[in-house]
Amino acid sequence: MSSVVTRVVARMLLAPILVVAIAILVKGFADVGDGFSAGVVAALGILLQYVTLGREEVERTLPVRLLPHAAFVALLGALAVALVPLSRGDPILTHSPPAGAEVTTVGKLELMTAVAFDAAVFVLVLGAVVGIVHAVARAYEEMEAT
Amino acid sequence: MRTWAPPATVLAMAGAGFVALLWLWLTGGGEVDVPWAPTLDLRLHLRLDGLAAMYALMATGVAVPVFVFAWRYLPHHLAQQGRSVREQPRFYALLGMFMVSMVGLALAQDLILLFLFWDLTAVASYLLIAYDRQDGGARRAALMALLVTAITAVALLIGTLLLYDRYATFSLPELFRVAESSTTVTVAGALIALAALAKSAQVPFHFWLGRAMVAPTPVSAYLHSAAMVAAGVLLIGRVYPLLELSPVLLDALVVAGFASMLVGGVLALSRDDLKQVLAYSTFSQYGYVVFLYGLGGESGVGAAAFYVVTHAVAKCALFLTAGAVTRATGAQRLSELGGLARAMPVVAAGSLACAATVASLPLTVGFFADELLFKAALERGWVFAAMALLIAVLTLAYMARFWTGLFLGAPRTEAGPVPGAMVAPVGVLGAICLVAGLVPAPFAAIAQDAATPSLLAAVPVEARYYLDLRAENLLALATFALGALVHAGHRAVPAAAEAVARLGERLGPERAYTAGLAALNGLSDRVHDLEVRDFRGRVTAIFLPSGVLFALAFVLTPTVGAYAVGSFSLGDLPLVLMLGFAACVAVAATRPRGHLTMVLTLGTVGFALAVVYALLGAPNVALVAVLVETIVALLFIGVLSLIPREVLRSQMRATRERRGTRFRDPAVGLVAGATVFVLVWGGLSRTGGEGDAARRLTELAPEAHADNVVTAILADLRALDTLGEITVVAVALLGVTKLLRRGRLW
Structure with a gap:
């Protein structure tokens, strides 16, 4: 088990890492970054918790068990973004509002379905990595136990 | 679900379908023609012409007695094998699927649509034949039926595409209008006929039908009398105007038909198993139809249509007879059965009428079928008439053997009770054969209508008794005499x-x-062994062919000016240094001391490349590279922790000590590296159109509400790729949980 200092520092780092991840996601359309990178950054933050605090404590204190399930929900969401235009007769994955049209902005973020798609990528990558980490950790514990 | 619901549903479907089709046919047919994929010239073109009406009515009409029979048959069948009644819905769903695809096949007027239904019937029949899936024989038989009919279906597709290539249409009416006698049409016709012959189990594809008799009796009765095998002759009738353009094809049909009749007749005489006798009889009877199509002309095609419809009714009842007899006695071999007429009078009477129909005795509808056969054969010449006579004699002989073997003679087995629902269909179908023997007009009318689309003209099909000494009647009399003789010398x-x-x-x-x-x-x-024996083999399987392809590309492309040496400024020094560092680490990665070192060294290569991307002004790519390297290295270490340390050590030792690799591996590496170097050099030397795609995307980015072109590409311009990639990630997660946690996500 890690020393107290590492544990405290890891704990303190989680929030900033998640903030950075969200920033990378949100600013992705204007600046460096995208949903995939944001997902990996967030997953690295969670992985840091696993490494320093141990699986049981992380899963007791953080709602990580939802993440792998969320990954599949996100995949469904991405599919919805892809398929809904078909019902209007547009090609698959036609984003709205369309190119060149006026968009509502929140700060630098422009609200459109492409952003929702990117967010789905974020959740899926985060959920998949956490799911894999959990599976590896559990498998390791089972191996140690026998 | 209640146990009566599934059979009742398909039964209602069949009954309603039959009534609706009959009504439509009597009121002059119907047509649906909508574009399906206009860019590919595909249309959903269904039309209820005479031919379609006959086969669709057969598929739904014969389905009714078969489904009634199955209702009582299936629970017993499942109970015998110790299976749950819950497997019933699957059976009826498959039968329903088969019926629908058969009706679709009959109605299709577009070759691609036809092909689609054609394969659907093959899939449904595969699942139906293998319904007793715990039985290896059934599975093998199903696979055989599927392979024979689906591989030859490819011939149908090729023929279709040949015709499309020539005439630019898949539509059959269109094709009939424009097609002329030519080699293309002959080849395409031959391919289509090949598929049809395989489906109708004609020589030399007949073997699948005999094997397919392991299927439950209702399946045999339905698929192998009125539906699946009928699909082949349906196709011949459907594309007949094309076949007619090349006389050589018609002659080939005569040969194939005659061979099938002969082989089928002989085999039917030799079999002991009830369903086998009927299977080979079916195969022989469809030989008649193919023979008649080959003879051609008005009388040939009309007789073919008449033959199909009489045979479907009679043969279905005979299969059901076999099922009822087996249910009553538990025996399914002719040698174990006999004298059942007293115990099962209705079945005996019904099947007598049907066997007489197949054997073409007077007072049954089958008599007219043979009259028409003889008439068509006589028109072509006495050789053909002799062929027809020979086959008719064989048919009479094996039908007599079948029926007398079952119902006459001394009783050899105890006959238990049989549910009424299993007896009634045989009786009803037998009655139909008899009534139609007296009043053949409806059968003649439908056959006449069915022959029309094949000849593109109305054909008279006359079915009546002529009480004189015309040649047909003489041939029929000769048949009865010779048949009796053969049976007597049995x-x-x-x-x-x-x-x-x-x-x-x-x-x-x-x-x-x-x-x-x-x-x-x-x-x-x-191939599998070669590819997956070890990791090296797997890598080779990918890299060797691609290496050969690249080498070919090298040889074939002009090299003049393809390799430009660019200029070098001092500002590029960090880039070059970083690349050199990456190269050194990559070399170091080939001399690992342990797995952990290897992972970390490879990670270092990735990080060095990330720096290169950053120096080249691609911060997005650099960011992703750094993140991916980090997470991959960490997950790799996590997975390594799951492998026992001794295994890792011995693997490492084995790699180091493997003989023969000291020179070979570096040599392979050098060659591969040099090739890739030259390739990349060549690629980067072509400055011409290189930036075009990139520039176009960059220009699109602001349009797509994004200043960051990479994100715009990932989420918008190339979002379909991204969708595929995230699906892969999700599947990978499933794979990991399956391997490590037996599928538990948490």
């Missing part, structure tokens, strides 16, 4: 037939099928 004849059958088994096409299957299996195993 001890010697089956023995001779048996010998022929045994010879056929030893040298026949089934052997070729088995050998072909074994050879393919062996080849597949060898």
Whole structure:
């Protein structure tokens, strides 16, 4: 088990890492970054918790068990973004509002379905990595136990 | 679900379908024609013409007695095998699927649509034949039926595409208008006829039908009398105007039909198993139809249509008879059965009418079928009439053997009670055969209508008794006399037939099928072994072919000016240094001391490349590279922790000590590296159109509400790729949980 200092520092780092991840996601359309990178950054933050605090404590204190399930929900969401235009007769994955049209902005973020798609990528990558980490950790514990 | 619901549903479907189709047919047919994929010239073109009406009415009409029979048959069948009644819905769903695809096949007027329904019937029949899936024989038989009919279906597709290539249409009416006698049409017609012959189990594809008799009785009765095998002759009737353009094809049909009639008749005489006798009889009877189509002309095509419809009714009842007899006695061999007429009078009477129909005795509708056959054959010449006579005699002989063997003579087995629902269909179908023997007009009308689309003109089909000494009647009389003679000498004849059958088994096409299957299996195993024996093999399997392709590309492309040496400024120094560092680490990665070192070294290569991307002004790519390297290295270490340390050590030692690799591996690496170097150099030297795609995307980015072109590409311009990639990630997660946690996500 890690020393107290590492544990405290890891704990303190989680929030900033998640903030950075969200920033990378949100600013992705204007600046460096995208949903995939944001997902990996967030997953690295969670992985840091696993490494320093141990699986049981992380899963007791953080709602990580939802993440792998969320990954599949996100995949469904991405599919919805892809398929809904078909019902209007547009090609698959036609984003709205369309190119060149006026968009509502929140700060630098422009609200459109492409952003929702990117967010789905974020959740899926985060959920998949956490799911894999959990599976590896559990498998390791089972191996140690026998 | 209640147990009566599934059979009741399909029964209602069949009944309603039959009534609706009949009504539509009587009111002049109907047509649906909507574009399906206009860019590919595909149309959903269904039309209820005479031919479609006949086969669709057969598919739904014969389905009714079969489904009634199955209702009582299936629970008993499942109970015998110790299976749950919950498996019932699957059976009826498959039967329903088969019926629908058969009706669709009958109605289709577009060759691609036809192909689609064609394969759907093959899939449904595969699942139905293998319904007793715990039985290896059933599974093999199903696979055989599927392979024979689906591989030849490819011939149908090729023929279709040949015609499309020539005439730019898939639509059959269109094709009939424009097609002229030419080699293309002959080849395409031959391919389509090949598919049809395989589906109708004609020589040399007949072996699948005999094997398919392991299916439950309702399946045999339905698929192998009125539906699946009828699909082949349906196709011949459907594309007949094309076949007619090349006389050589018609002659080939005569040969194939005659061979099938003969082989089928002989085999039917030699078999002991009830359903086998009927299967070979079916195969022989469809030989008649193919023979008649080959004879051609008004009388040939009209007789073919008449034959199909009488045979469907009669043969279905005979299959159901076999099922009822087996249910009553538990026996399914002719040698174990006999004298059942007293115990099962209705079945005996019904099947007598049907057997007489198949054997073409007067007072049954089958009589007219043979009259028409003789008439068509006589028109072509006495040789053909002799062929027809020979086959008619064989048919009479094996039908007599079948019926007398079952119902006459001394009783050999106890006959238990049989549910009424299993007896009634035989009786009803037998009654139809008799009534139609007196009033053949409806059968003649439908056959006449069915022959019209094949000849593109109305054909008279006359079915009536002529009480005079015309040649047809004389041939019929000769048939009865010779048939009786053959039946009387029945001890010697089956023995001779048996010998022929045994010879056929030893040298026949089934052997070729088995050998072909074994050879393919062996080849597949060898390729598989080669590819996945070890990691090196797997890598080689990918890199070696691609290396050869690249080398070919090298040889074939002009090299003048393809390799430009650019200029070098001092500002590029960090880039070059970083690349050099990456190269050094990559070399170091080939001399690992342990798995952990290897992972970390490879990670270092990735990080060095990330720096290169950053220096080249691609911060997005650099960010992703850094993140991916980090997470991959960490997950790799996590997975390594799951492998026992001794295993890792011994693997490492084995790699180091493997003989023969000291020179080979570096040599392979050098060659590969040099090739890739030259390739990349060549690629980067072409400055011409290189930036175009990139520039266009960059210009699109602001349009797509994004200043960051990479994100715009990932989430918008190339979002479909991204969708595929995230699906892969999700599947990978499933794979990991399956491997490590037996599928538990948490």
